[in-house]
Amino acid sequence: MSIANRGSRTIRRVRGALLATTLALMPGMALAAPTAKATPDPWWAHAVIYEIYPRSFQDSNGDGIGDLKGVTQRLDYLKALGVDAIWLTPFFPSPNVDFGYDVADYTNVSPEYGTMADWDELAREAKKRGIRVMVDFVLNHSSDQNAWFKESRSSRSNPRRDWYVWKDPAPDGGPPTNWESIFGGSTWTYDKATGQYYYHIFYKEQPDLNWANPGLRKAMHEVVRFWLDHGASGFRLDATPYLFEDPAWPNDPDVKGGPPAGLKPYNSNLPATREALKDLRKLVDSYPGERVLLGENAISTIADLRRVYGAKGDEINLPMDFLYKDVSSLDAATFKARIDEAELGLDGLPPVFHFSNHDTSRQRTRFGDGVHDEAIAKITAAMTLTLRGTALMYYGEELGMADLPANVLKDVPLGPKRKVADKRDPERSPMQWTDGPGAGFTTGLPWLPVNPDAATINAARQQGDKGSMLAWYTGLLQLRRTDPALRSGAYVPLESGNPKVLAYARRSASGAGILVLLNMSGERQALKITGWPGQAPRVGALVMASTPTGAPNVVDPVLEPYAAQLVRFGP
Structure with missing residues (x-):
């Protein structure tokens, strides 16, 4: 059977499961009632993927830079934590203008991170522990120090000239268009030796690859095969919207206005990009073991996000939900809107919920108020890890790590x-x-300073402490893995009767489930839970709570300030 046919059958099976689950869970409910489907079967559809920035995770040789051997040394910690997979940000040879996202060699390991033998050991040891390893694939651009680009810019007649995007100057001698880079300035850099401009949507040291060239596309597919053959379970795809540009190369009528630089109609999510991603998906699907594509994307609506999956679910398996991630204030109504649209507006496909990553301020810093930071961090953790679909975690979030203070960073040469x-x-x-010293990260001088709060916020101190952030995350991860409602149950949107509190439920095929209550305020809040399709549950048992609480109540509970409660209910 072809991959395309298998994909179509999967989508039909998923949609059928949605209808069956909805009918089973909600007797007497009209078909139009807004309840999401049960999670589909592949491991990635309900996984927790832990992002590791290798430079900062664990240094094994004392040079102050984290490395692949360091990650291998910490696999037992990750297994005990309970994550399903790890995503490693780029560890390839690179000049580090953009710390690895400017790739000089796609099929090697930078010496500062180790060797290919170290990668192979990491993949092998992770597999022994049931942990999958994903590679960050920078598919839109390379480094200007990549051998491909050096050949491309060597002459107009070089066979790899067209592996990158080159254009003649405009009639006035300036750049071919007035487009602006996402990182600021023109998207064009002039090459005096060959008399043309090359295109880059990011830094000038990151020239865009030309995916319209068959030779380049074949070479990038070989990169994918290389890492899959070396044990990668899939890829996080960097900057996926920008593989193609409008072939008419129109000038922007309003450079400073309209959509931001990364969402212009001439540079983002063009039809040719969709086709290239389908081809990549077919290649990854041809390997055994449910390999997966996790994608960075540029969207402004939930309909945009739905399109990234592909009309038949045949493009990116897991497009990251930046509408959820980009919420910057602890507001129950905003989160409810973002969660409901993702849970109910993606045709039953798995949402990808996350907050922090290597580009984004940490949860404790972004949402904390300076007084209740840990309690607030427990709320955001509970929210992300109790929702349907796939969840992403960033290293250190399970400890409640915060951003490095500006006054510490400013003195680093x-x-x-x-x-x-x-x-x-x-x-x-x-x-x-x-x-x-070195917070256990290194025996040498770390490439960035350790946060001074490591004296009190660290893994060693939290292990064995039942009230710690680490214990909270570990408990949530275990519950997500073992409880049928959280693992594969339907999402039930509820109303809390209180604008300060977010309430929803997850419900299994048996009708049992877990009610999630999150008080996003510093005051005690009374609730009146409504919105249950069919008969509402009357009795519940407390499963987890971030603050001391009385007997659980699934009808009109009262929550302490910044409290998170998970309450189990019966069918």
Whole structure:
């Protein structure tokens, strides 16, 4: 059977499961009632994927830079935590203008991170522990130090000239278009030796690859095969919307207005991009073991996000939901809107919920108020890990790590380990393993300073502490893995009767489930839970609570300030 036919059968099976689950769970409910489907079968559809920034996770040789051997050393910790897979940000040879997202060699390991033998050991040891390993694939652009680009710019007649995007100057001698880069300035850089401009939607040191060239596309497919053959369970795809540009190369009528630079109609999510991603999906699907594509995308609506999956679910398996991730204030109504649209507006396909990552401020810093930071961090953790679909975690969130303070970062000089000062450095500080020198991350001088709060916020201190952030995350992960409602149950949108509190439920095929209550305020809040399709449950048992609480109540509970409660109910 062809891959396309298998994909069509999967979607039909998923949609059928949605209808069957809805009818089974909600007797007497009209078919139009808004309840999401049960989770589909592949491991990735309900996984927790843990993002590791290798430079900052664990240094095994004392040079102050984390490496692949360091990740291998911490696999037992990750297994005990309970994650399903790890996503490693780029560890390829790179000049580090964009810390690895400028790739000089797609099929090798940078010496500062180790060797291919280290990768093979990591993949092998992770598999022994039931942990999958995903590679960050930078498919839109390379480094200007990549051998491909050096050949491309060597002459107009070089066979690899067309592997990148080159254009003649405009009639006035300037750039071919007036487009602006996502990182600022023109998207065009002039090459005096060959008399043409090359295109880059990011830094000028990151020239865009030309996916319209068959030779380039074949070479990138070979990169995918290389890592799959070396044990990768899939890829996180970087900057997927930008593989193609409008072939008419129109000028922007309003450069400073309209959509942002990364969402212009001439550079984002063009039809040719969709076809290239389908081809990539077919290649990954041809390997055994349910390999997966996790995608970065550029969207402005939930309909945009739905399109990234592909009309038949045949493009990116797991497009990241940036509408959810980009919420910046702890507001129950906003979160309810974002969650409901994702749970109910994606045709039953698995949403991908996340907050922090290597580009985004950490949860504790973004949502904290300086007083209740840990309680608030437990709320955001509970929300992400109790929703349907796939959840992403960023290293250190399970400890409640915060951004590196600006006053600590400002005194760090640039040098071989930190070639550029990046505005994203605050969320890339070293993992806080202990309260000792280097926080257990390194025996040397770390490439970025350790956050001073490592003295009190670290893994060693939290292990064995039942009230710790680590215990909270571990409990949520275990419950998500073992409870039928959280693992594969339907999402039930509810009304809390209180604008400060988010309420929803997950419900299994048996009718049993878990009610999730999240008080996003610093005051005690009374609730009146409504919106149950069919008969509402009357009795519940407390499963987890972030603050002390009385007997659970599934009808009119009262929540303490910044409290998270998970209450089990029967059919």
